[in-house]
Amino acid sequence: MHTFYAPDLSGATYTLPEDESKHAVRVLRLGPGEAVELLDGRGGRYTAAVADANPKRCQLRITYQATVPPRPYFTHVAVAPTKNLDRMEWFVEKAVEVGVERLTFLRCARSERRELKLDRLEKIAISALKQSGQAWLPQLDEMTDFKNFVAEVGPDTTFIAHLEEGERTALAQVAGAGPRCCVLIGPEGDFTPEEIKLALSRGIRPVTLGASRLRTETAALAAVFTMHICRET
Incomplete structure (x- = not known):
């Protein structure tokens, strides 16, 4: 599963920046319904499905969310x-x-x-x-x-x-x-x-x-x- 960094993720959908959208659609050839992983860098780990495979604005729909607690040290x-x-x-x-x-x-x-x-x-x-x-x-x-x-x-x-x-x-x-x-x-x-x-x-x-x-x-x-x-x- 391909992983993307989404520091400003909030809500039920997320739109990849243009450079990431182009990479996802043109290079990785991700299409509607395909699953990806999102990390927000603050403990959030998400699974999402491609909703709109637009090479300029690839939209993802969040299907699963988990929070990884920080290390105890x-x-x-x-x-x-x-x-x-x-x-x-x-x-x-x-x-x-x-x-x-x-x-x-x-x-x-x-x-x-x-x-x-x-x-x-x-x-x-x-x-x-x-x-x-x-x-x-x-x-x-x-x-x-x-x-x-x-x-x-x-x-x-x-x-x-x-x-x-x-x-x-x-x-x-x-x-x-x-x-x-x-x-x-x-x-x-x-x-x-x-x-x-x-x-x-x-x-x-x-x-x-x-x-x-x-x-x-x-x-x-x-x-x-x-x-x-x-x-x-």
Whole structure:
């Protein structure tokens, strides 16, 4: 069954946007009566039947509706985007497939990418949502200065994964302690000593993702997996 994203769905019918209508009718060759799945990104999962196979305004009739409750835990990753945007797009795709509630993009002292447009990442997140069957689209935040971010998060549920020497706890040992968890992942040059000191002064605890030195996007995805495993076992 083909899946479409319908964020503004309400009522007994839904009309696909023109680009989706053309894809449904001209490419997928969907005709009247054929069933499709709709996801609204807010937990709503619907089955619908094609009522009017118009390539400009394909109208669907809702035949079944279900609500998928949110996970009982909240997974949040704050990561400094890589200079190569393809690598960050890969991370967003995989994180959504695994399941994540919020992604924040950090602007750090050593960040090679200082600005980020969310349009492309949002499209990738939607595509991953449809492919994986997830019902909840994560919140994607605009680029945020590191010092502003650490001033606003709850320190009791926030951890910083840095590479500096010093005592660090394995994320797997602490990530499952509560219903919420946020992990900070730095740029390829790591957080600066000043940024680490600032985070620790706010009560954010240092963690490690293992002995290997991971790329930024790999570390961010590893954090997502670790937070899930800690809560689902």
